[in-house]
Amino acid sequence: MASETAPAIILNVDDNEDVRSFRTLLLARSGFEVVEAATGGEALSLLKRQEPELVLLDVNLPDISGIEVCRRIKSDSSTNSIPVLQISAAHTTDFDRIRGLDNGADNYLSSPVDPDVLIATVKSMLRLRRTQTALQREIIERERSQQALRTTHSLLRAIIEASPLAIFALSSSAVVTSWNPAAERVFGWLQTETLNNTLSIIPDDQKDNWSKLFTSVLWGEPITGEETVMKKADGSLVDVSVSAAAFDSDSAGSGVIVIVEDITHRNQLQAQLRQAQKMESIGTLAGGIAHDFNNVLTGIIGFADLLLSQINAADPFYNPIQQIRKLGDRAATLTRQLLAFARRQLLDFKNLNPNAIVTDSLKFLGRIIGEHIDLKIDLEENIHTIHADVAQIEQVLTNLCINARDAMPGGGRLTIETRNTVLDESYVSNHPGAKAGSYAMLCVTDTGLGMDKSTKERIFEPFFTTKDFGKGTGLGLAMVYGIVKQHGGLIYVYSEIGKGTSFKVYLPAVEVPADAVIPSKTDFPIGGTETVLVAEDENAVRELVVAVLESLGYKVLTAKNGAEAIQLFEGRADEIDLVLSDTIMPKVGGKELFDVVRRRKPDLRFVFMSGYNVDAVGENAGAIANVDFLQKPFSPVVLGRKVREVLDNRKE
Numbered sequence: 001m002a003s004e005t006a007p008a009i010i011l012n013v014d015d016n017e018d019v020r021s022f023r024t025l026l027l028a029r030s031g032f033e034v035v036e037a038a039t040g041g042e043a044l045s046l047l048k049r050q051e052p053e054l055v056l057l058d059v060n061l062p063d064i065s066g067i068e069v070c071r072r073i074k075s076d077s078s079t080n081s082i083p084v085l086q087i088s089a090a091h092t093t094d095f096d097r098i099r100g101l102d103n104g105a106d107n108y109l110s111s112p113v114d115p116d117v118l119i120a121t122v123k124s125m126l127r128l129r130r131t132q133t134a135l136q137r138e139i140i141e142r143e144r145s146q147q148a149l150r151t152t153h154s155l156l157r158a159i160i161e162a163s164p165l166a167i168f169a170l171s172s173s174a175v176v177t178s179w180n181p182a183a184e185r186v187f188g189w190l191q192t193e194t195l196n197n198t199l200s201i202i203p204d205d206q207k208d209n210w211s212k213l214f215t216s217v218l219w220g221e222p223i224t225g226e227e228t229v230m231k232k233a234d235g236s237l238v239d240v241s242v243s244a245a246a247f248d249s250d251s252a253g254s255g256v257i258v259i260v261e262d263i264t265h266r267n268q269l270q271a272q273l274r275q276a277q278k279m280e281s282i283g284t285l286a287g288g289i290a291h292d293f294n295n296v297l298t299g300i301i302g303f304a305d306l307l308l309s310q311i312n313a314a315d316p317f318y319n320p321i322q323q324i325r326k327l328g329d330r331a332a333t334l335t336r337q338l339l340a341f342a343r344r345q346l347l348d349f350k351n352l353n354p355n356a357i358v359t360d361s362l363k364f365l366g367r368i369i370g371e372h373i374d375l376k377i378d379l380e381e382n383i384h385t386i387h388a389d390v391a392q393i394e395q396v397l398t399n400l401c402i403n404a405r406d407a408m409p410g411g412g413r414l415t416i417e418t419r420n421t422v423l424d425e426s427y428v429s430n431h432p433g434a435k436a437g438s439y440a441m442l443c444v445t446d447t448g449l450g451m452d453k454s455t456k457e458r459i460f461e462p463f464f465t466t467k468d469f470g471k472g473t474g475l476g477l478a479m480v481y482g483i484v485k486q487h488g489g490l491i492y493v494y495s496e497i498g499k500g501t502s503f504k505v506y507l508p509a510v511e512v513p514a515d516a517v518i519p520s521k522t523d524f525p526i527g528g529t530e531t532v533l534v535a536e537d538e539n540a541v542r543e544l545v546v547a548v549l550e551s552l553g554y555k556v557l558t559a560k561n562g563a564e565a566i567q568l569f570e571g572r573a574d575e576i577d578l579v580l581s582d583t584i585m586p587k588v589g590g591k592e593l594f595d596v597v598r599r600r601k602p603d604l605r606f607v608f609m610s611g612y613n614v615d616a617v618g619e620n621a622g623a624i625a626n627v628d629f630l631q632k633p634f635s636p637v638v639l640g641r642k643v644r645e646v647l648d649n650r651k652e
């Protein structure tokens with residue numbers, strides 16, 4: 001079809017050349033573009049190519065009659081909108097006119113026709129045709145936009161149906177007008193129960209707030225991500241994030257659409273994460289203090305011991321010094337507990353059977369727990385092996401059992417269980433810090449007092465205790481926490497006031513059989529004549545070690561730091577039987593010294609003295625051959641025993 005502004009193309013069909021030319025002239029003069037055809041066939045084929053806006057059609061044509069041509073134009077959907085003006089000189093009766101119009105002609109004129117009438121008729125027909133076209137276009141356009149609207153509507157419906165977020169609409173009078181499946185899931189109210197009713201998910205104490213909020217949203221102030229609580233069908237509360245905006249609909253007036261996200265789970269995860277971060281930062285602080293304390297204590301305890309060994313019990317200074325020694329021990333124990341919490345202990349990892357640890361501990365646990373408590377043991381038969389430090393796991397078990405005992409002053413039942421457990425991905429996604437895999441679970445359950453929420457939140461903090469002054473230090477569970485974490489494990493507590501408490505400790509399983517026996521401590525002769533190289537930057541510690549070793553008969557070479565030690569070693573490697581070194585020293589540390597020694601004399605025994613410096617020698621330091629550790633603070637007896645034992649190549 002020609003554009004509105006271009007001159008209209010008119011197909012002028014007549015077999016009489018004179019008549020045809022005359023009409024062409026007339027039309028061209030009035031500004032039309034004219035295409036001519038002399039026969040019906042020609043007219044029909046031109047029609048397709050030229051797309052005229054009007055056909056001027058003679059009735060008498062040599063091949064196909066004008067009446068038939070008109071019929072064909074009108075019966076073809078691609079051409080039937082083109083107006084046909086039939087003109088005839090031969091058929092001029094009313095009957096002819098009627099026949100022409102009946103066959104689809106839009107107008108019928110008898111020839112000869114007044115030129116002005118012809119042009120006026122053509123123009124009027126074109127006007128009509130253009131109006132019709134515009135109308136048709138508008139109808140198509142309207143249909144198209146209605147289709148688009150239907151698509152958008154069904155898309156929106158699908159989104160609302162499939163949304164994981166609860167979505168509902170309220171009328172301006174706060175009546176529910178729509179309620180999606182997620183809303184059914186979140187609140188437990190079915191669509192059929194809510195539609196045309198007022199909301200039943202607002203807790204009583206939130207009703208005023210909610211109606212204010214609803215009004216302001218309705219007045220055009222949308223809200224996004226407002227955190228609050230709502231009520232489920234079963235009466236329980238749910239943490240939610242609410243967004244809402246007003247909408248207008250012609251049929252139902254204005255209303256409010258509300259989108260609700262259930263954030264209970266998210267809040268729980270956040271709380272767990274905050275808790276973990278809190279423990280992490282307390283650990284850093286406690287570990288830092290304990291580390292420095294350790295060095296001080298090594299000196300205090302060591303010198304007290306040295307003095308005690310040089311005076312006899314009748315000496316007036318003996319008792320005061322013994323007091324110093326005792327207090328030093330007490331401080332050392334606290335420090336070690338703090339180090340356990342801070343996950344800074346040197347661990348002696350072995351492949352262990354958790355059941356064996358429980359069974360071995362029972363001997364002394366029974367005594368600690370007392371007879372008023374019924375002890376029940378429930379062990380998984382083929383329990384997974386764990387890679388752990390036996391003394392530490394015993395400590396965990398002991399601390400948990402003591403707490404359980406204290407929670408059951410009037411008696412009760414204490415159950416110790418072991419279980420093989422798999423933590424899967426869904427568990428892990430709900431427990432920050434957990435890793436999926438196989439675990440051996442150690443569970444200690446009591447039927448005691450239980451704990452409230454606020455106690456439960458703090459039990460792993462060092463120095464948190466609900467026990468009377470002097471009864472508890474609040475370090476028991478802090479140690480347990482640190483030990484479990486240092487073993488790559490997890491600990492969870494379940495407790496209800498009046499019902500009891502259950503601690504579950506998950507330790508990663510290893511796929512190797514447990515080591516045959518847990519080696520026991522043997523008696524020891526101390527003293528010797530071998531040569532020991534001592535490297536220690538802390539004066540107090542170094543002087544103590546040297547004094548102790550010399551008093552035991554050893555030959556001692558001393559170095560104030562790693563560099564000095566290396567120099568000494570390089571010069572006298574052949575004489576040296578053992579190296580005793582601090583792990584952290586300025587510039588050249590214990591590890592570097594160790595590497596130098598190892599290169600030169602791979603079999604030389606090496607003892608690291610350390611309070612906690614796992615990092616300095618690597619987590620798996622225990623696994624390096626011919627390396628031993630001496631935990632600071634240590635007493636002279638422990639030092640002497642360790643040195644003798646290592647030189648005799650015995651392993652404790």
Ligand SMILES: Nc1ncnc2c1ncn2[C@@H]1O[C@H](COP(=O)(O)OP(=O)(O)OP(=O)(O)O)[C@@H](O)[C@H]1O
Pocket residue numbers: 399403404407446448449450451455459460464465466467471472473474475476477478500501
């Ligand atoms: N089985 C339990 N039942 C009830 N409450 C417990 C239980 N275990 C621990 N608690 C609570 O956790 C607190 C902290 O325990 P934790 O073992 O760390 O310290 P403590 O027992 O108070 O002192 P410490 O163990 O240092 O002697 C306890 O004071 C008690 O309130």
Ligand SMILES: [Mg+2]
Pocket residue numbers: 399402403472475476477
């Ligand atoms: Mg305790």
